[in-house]
Amino acid sequence: MTASIIDGKAFAEKVRAGVAADVSALKAKHGVTPGLAVVIVGEDPASQVYVKNKVKQTADTGMNSFHFELPADTSEADLLARVEALNADPAVNGILVQLPLPKQIDEAKVIAAIDPAKDVDGFHVVNSGLLATGGRGLVPCTPLGCLLMLQDALGDLSGLKAVVVGRSNIVGKPMAQLLLDANCTVTIAHSRTKDLPGEVKAADIVVAAVGRPEMIKGDWIKPGATVIDVGINRIAAPEKGEGKTRLVGDVAYDEAATVAGRITPVPGGVGPMTIACLLRNTVTATCRQHRLDPKAI
Numbered sequence: 494m495t496a497s498i499i500d501g502k503a504f505a506e507k508v509r510a511g512v513a514a515d516v517s518a519l520k521a522k523h524g525v526t527p528g529l530a531v532v533i534v535g536e537d538p539a540s541q542v543y544v545k546n547k548v549k550q551t552a553d554t555g556m557n558s559f560h561f562e563l564p565a566d567t568s569e570a571d572l573l574a575r576v577e578a579l580n581a582d583p584a585v586n587g588i589l590v591q592l593p594l595p596k597q598i599d600e601a602k603v604i605a606a607i608d609p610a611k612d613v614d615g616f617h618v619v620n621s622g623l624l625a626t627g628g629r630g631l632v633p634c635t636p637l638g639c640l641l642m643l644q645d646a647l648g649d650l651s652g653l654k655a656v657v658v659g660r661s662n663i664v665g666k667p668m669a670q671l672l673l674d675a676n677c678t679v680t681i682a683h684s685r686t687k688d689l690p691g692e693v694k695a696a697d698i699v700v701a702a703v704g705r706p707e708m709i710k711g712d713w714i715k716p717g718a719t720v721i722d723v724g725i726n727r728i729a730a731p732e733k734g735e736g737k738t739r740l741v742g743d744v745a746y747d748e749a750a751t752v753a754g755r756i757t758p759v760p761g762g763v764g765p766m767t768i769a770c771l772l773r774n775t776v777t778a779t780c781r782q783h784r785l786d787p788k789a790i
C-alpha cells in the first residue's frame with residue numbers, strides 16, 4: 494500500500510480563507526478588527542521562520558498584528574508587565590508568548606498571567622481545565638489542527654482506536670482529550686511505555702508528538718492506519734552538501750508511507766495547520782470578547 498498524503502498546507506489555506514471571510518464580516522458588520530499580539534523573548538533562529546509566517550499570515554487575513562521582540566535578558570517582571578498591558582488593551586484580542594522562554598523566566602508564571610479569554614495558545618489552566626471537563630475554552634492550536642485534518646480525512650472518528658505518542662501539556666494531553674471527545678478509544682504512550690511498537694500497531698490513528706527524529710518505524714504501523722506526524726526536527730543532511738540540514742518528523746516517513754493509509758508530511762503537514770488554528774482561535778476569542786456568535790458573524 495502507498496499512503497495518500499494529507500496536505501496540511503492546502504488544508505491550512507482553506508482554514509485561512511474562512512478566517513479571512515470572518516474577519517471581513519467582523520469589520521463590515523460590527524466595526525471590529527481582530528488583533529493578535531505575539532511576544533518573542535530573545536532570538537531563537539529555529540523559530541524565525543515560524544514567526545515570519547505567523548506575522549505575514551495574520552496580516553493576510555486582515556487582522557491587526559502586534560509584534561514585540563524583547564531582548565534575551567528581559568526580566569520576568571518586565572515580561573509580566575508586558576503581558577498585563579496586552580491584557581488591558583482592547584485592540585488586542587489574542588496574546589501569544591513564544592515558548593521556550595529564557596531560563597531566568599518562569600514559563601508557568603507567564604502563561605498564568607495571560608487573560609484566559611485572550612490565551613489563543615490554549616495553554617492557561619483555565620483553558621486546559623475547560624478542555625478536560627468538556628467546556629468551551631480556547632483549544633491548543635496544534636492538537637486542534639490535527640483533529641481537523643483527521644475529521645477531514647476520516648469523517649466520524651467514533652469507535653476508532655487512537656494512540657497519542659507523547660504526553661506534553663501543549664500537544665499530547667490536549668490531543669488525547671480532543672480524540673476522546675470525538676469518541677475514539679485513546680491510549681497515551683510515552684518514553685516509559687513497555688511495548689511502544691505494540692501500542693502503535695493496535696491503532697487506527699497514530700499521532701506522533703515525541704520530538705525525536707524518525708523514531709516511529711514503518712513496521713510499527715497497522716496497515717491502512719492514519720498517521721499524523723507532529724514532529725518538526727531539523728537534522729543534518731550531508732547528502733545535500735556540507736553543513737546542510739533538512740526537516741523530518743517523529744515518524745520514519747518513507748517506511749511508514751508504504752504501510753499507512755494516510756499520512757501527513759513534514760514539512761507541509763501539521764505545521765501550517767498550527768498557524769491556521771492560531772488565526773482561527775484569534776477570531777473565536779474576538780467574537781467572545783464582543784459577545785458575538787462565531788457561527789453568525
Ligand SMILES: Nc1nc(=O)c2c([nH]1)NC[C@@H]1CN(c3ccc(C(=O)N[C@@H](CCC(=O)O)C(=O)O)cc3)C=[N+]21
Pocket residue numbers: 540542543546589590591592593614634725740759760761762763764765766767768
Ligand atoms: N507559545 C507558542 N505557541 C506555539 O504554537 C509555538 C511556540 N510557542 N513556540 C515554537 C513552536 C513551533 N511552532 C511551529 C508552528 C508551525 C510551524 C510550521 O508551519 N512549519 C512549516 C515549515 C517551517 C520550515 O520550513 O522551517 C511546516 O511544518 O511545513 C513550525 C513550528 C509553534 N510553536
